[in-house]
Amino acid sequence: xxxxxxxxxxxxxxxxxxxxILVGGEKILWMGESFAARExxxxxxxxxxxxxLVVPGFVDNHVHIIGGGGEGSFATRTPEITxxxxxxxxxxxxxxxxxxxxxxxxxxxxxxxxRALEEEGISAWxxxxxxxxxxxxxxxxxxDDLVLLDKLIGIGEVAISDHRSSQPLLEELIKIGAVxxxxxxxxxxxxxxxxxxxxxxxxxxxxFEVVARSELTLAQFIPTHLNRNPELFEESLRYGLEGGYVDxxxxxxxxxxxxxxxxxxxxxxxxxxxxxxxxxxxxxxxxQGSLPNFDTQGNFQGLSVGSCSSVWPEVRDAVFQExxxxxxxxxxxxxxxxxxxxxxxxxxxxxPGGDADMVFLDNSSLGIRTVMARGxxxxxxxxxxxxxxxxxxx
Ligand code: ZN
Numbered sequence: 602x603x604x605x606x607x608x609x610x611x612x613x614x615x616x617x618x619x620x621x622i623l624v625g626g627e628k629i630l631w632m633g634e635s636f637a638a639r640e641x642x643x644x645x646x647x648x649x650x651x652x653x654l655v656v657p658g659f660v661d662n663h664v665h666i667i668g669g670g671g672e673g674s675f676a677t678r679t680p681e682i683t684x685x686x687x688x689x690x691x692x693x694x695x696x697x698x699x700x701x702x703x704x705x706x707x708x709x710x711x712x713x714x715x716r717a718l719e720e721e722g723i724s725a726w727x728x729x730x731x732x733x734x735x736x737x738x739x740x741x742x743x744x745d746d747l748v749l750l751d752k753l754i755g756i757g758e759v760a761i762s763d764h765r766s767s768q769p770l771l772e773e774l775i776k777i778g779a780v781x782x783x784x785x786x787x788x789x790x791x792x793x794x795x796x797x798x799x800x801x802x803x804x805x806x807x808x809f810e811v812v813a814r815s816e817l818t819l820a821q822f823i824p825t826h827l828n829r830n831p832e833l834f835e836e837s838l839r840y841g842l843e844g845g846y847v848d849x850x851x852x853x854x855x856x857x858x859x860x861x862x863x864x865x866x867x868x869x870x871x872x873x874x875x876x877x878x879x880x881x882x883x884x885x886x887x888x889q890g891s892l893p894n895f896d897t898q899g900n901f902q903g904l905s906v907g908s909c910s911s912v913w914p915e916v917r918d919a920v921f922q923e924x925x926x927x928x929x930x931x932x933x934x935x936x937x938x939x940x941x942x943x944x945x946x947x948x949x950x951x952x953p954g955g956d957a958d959m960v961f962l963d964n965s966s967l968g969i970r971t972v973m974a975r976g977x978x979x980x981x982x983x984x985x986x987x988x989x990x991x992x993x994x995x
Contacts, residue, residue, distance in 0.1 A: 602626070603642045604976070609650035610964060613951040614657060614931040622655065624957040627975035631953055650961060654927070657935040658693025658958030658974060660949050661909055662942060663758065663795065663825055663848065663885035666725065667714045669700035670891030670904065672765070678702070679891050679906050681714060684721045684989035686888075688979040690909040691969050693958040694724045694939065694948045698758045698795065700890060701765050703731035708739070712752045721989050723974045724948065724956065728795055729753045732760035733767040734777065743777070747784035747792055754942055756781050756794045758825065761807050762833075763799020771810055778817045791942035793846075796824040804836045808845070819845030823941060825885060826850045828863040834871075841877035846941055850887045851915045852907030857892075866918035869925060869933060879929050883938040886912045917967045927967075 604624040611620040611632070623631040639645055664687075670679040687695055695718065697711045708729055715725035729746055730736040736756065738746050747753055756777060760766035778794055785792030796808065805824060812819055819840065827837040828849040841847045849868045858864060863871070865884050872882050888909040912934055919930040939949025947955025961971035972980035979987045 602644050602646075603630075604646045604648060605636055605639065606648045606650050606655065609653060609655040609961075611951060612654060612656045612928050612931055614928050614935045614949075616928045622951070622959075624973075624976050627956055629951065629953050629955050629957045632951070652964055653961040653970060654964050654967070655951070656931055656960050656962060657949050657951050658960055658972065659691040659912060659934045660694040660938040660944065661687070661690075661692045661886050661888065661912055661934070662696045662823075662883060662938040663698055663850070663887055664695050664909060665700055665887070665889035665907075666695060666697035666718065667706060667710050668889050669702065669706070670906075671702040671705065672891060673904065677891060677904050678705070679889050679904070682889050682909070683992050684718060684723065684987070685985035685992055687718070687723060687909055688972050688974065688987070689969070689983070689985055690886075691913050691960040691972055692723070692909050693972065693974040693979075694944060695726075695909075696754070696942065697725060697727045699731035700758065701732050701760075703733055703737065706731070708737065708753075712750070715752050717990075722977055722979055722987055724946075724958070726754045726942075726944075727752050728755045728757040730756050730759060732758065732763070732765055732797060734759060734769045734773045736777070743780045744784045744787075747781065747790070748788045754790045754944075755792050758795045758797040760797040760799060762801030762803040762805075763797065764801065766797075766799065769807070771807060771814065774807055774811050775815045775817065778811055778821045779815065782817060782821050789943070791944075793823045793941060794821060796822050798824050798826045798829065798833055800830055800833075804833045805840050808840070819843055822846070823848055823883075826887070828865060828868045829857075831861045831863065834863045834868065838871065838875050838877070841872055841881055842875060844881070846881050846883065847872060847877065848883045848885055851884050851911035852887045852890065852892060853911070854892050854905055864918070865915035866923050869919045869930065870923040873925065873929070879932045880937055880940070882933050883941065884912055884915055884933045885938070913969060920967065
């Protein structure tokens with residue numbers, strides 16, 4: 602079974618101009634200006650992508666795929682994600698994390714969910730651990746787990762500067778970073794430590810200290826939620842300029858933005874203007890994480906749930922409102938996060954030999970029209986056509 606995509610304006614994420622793309626099975630077999638050998642291929646389906654930009658499938662590096670939350674007691678545990686919630690958002694690669702709750706949520710369930718999403722058609726991995734240190738392991742050794750369990754590609758999200766953290770000591774963070782560093786060397790995986798930042802006054806101090814007191818570099822860590830308040834965001838500019846990865850969270854509510862949270866599209870503009878290379882910058886959704894919702898008087902109104910669907914609108918806003926070139930803005934949800942975590946199969950890039958993960962965007966509105974994951978159409982004209990096992994079809 603082969604599919605030839607014609608007349609596509611391709612961003613790989615670099616702008617390549619008009620290209621044809623030949624897909625066979627789960628892979629991109631060929632890309633070029635015009636495919637001449639059609640008659641040699643049996644069962645060739647031709648897709649006309651006129652009017653579309655074709656970009657890599659999105660990589661969301663921080664999603665609570667089995668749910669999270671629970672910070673307002675059991676009834677506030679958030680639900681696990683469904684396949685079509687990811688695919689309709691353009692997400693074809695996802696990295697799952699636990700959160701505050703490591704009592705009723707476990708890395709084993711996270712791995713099982715990642716495998717389920719993989720069976721359902723997309724690509725998924727998991728991080729070892731939760732907000733708390735020390736980490737709970739399978740084998741008794743963090744390094745063994747990371748090296749030997751394929752679905753585990755890093756550690757996290759470990760919380761710092763947050764009242765919900767385990768108040769980790771400097772030495773604990775150094776040890777975790779060191780173990781992850783060597784596990785990455787032995788396994789060829791990224792093995793980054795994903796660090797959740799809260800609103801605590803320490804901000805990124807601990808990570809700067811880790812680097813000052815050890816041989817580790819900032820690039821061993823990937824701090825997230827860096828846009829959650831103005832002080833933390835300002836400090837993240839220095840962090841990025843000193844070579845660290847910076848990840849900002851797209852799920853939000855209006856009140857958070859009123860209180861000073863930095864909108865992701867604006868954060869990207871600030872980072873780029875400051876001189877941080879886009880290769881160090883990523884957006885993630887914090888999908889299925891809990892977002893407590895208060896009215897203007899501060900009364901608790903209930904919880905919202907973070908959504909993967911928040912990622913693409915922020916990139917689009919970066920293009921339309923901040924005037925960042927599409928090929929630059931795209932990288933924060935494609936090549937940058939995929940390369941940080943050293944994802945296999947050229948995730949986050951469109952090139953021959955890589956997985957056929959693509960999003961077809963309307964070339965004027967930049968709305969998501971069609972999504973292909975590992976060679977299969979998952980979303981057609983904005984509507985899901987493949988569903989998770991227990992999803993209700995509407
Ligand atoms: Zn978090």
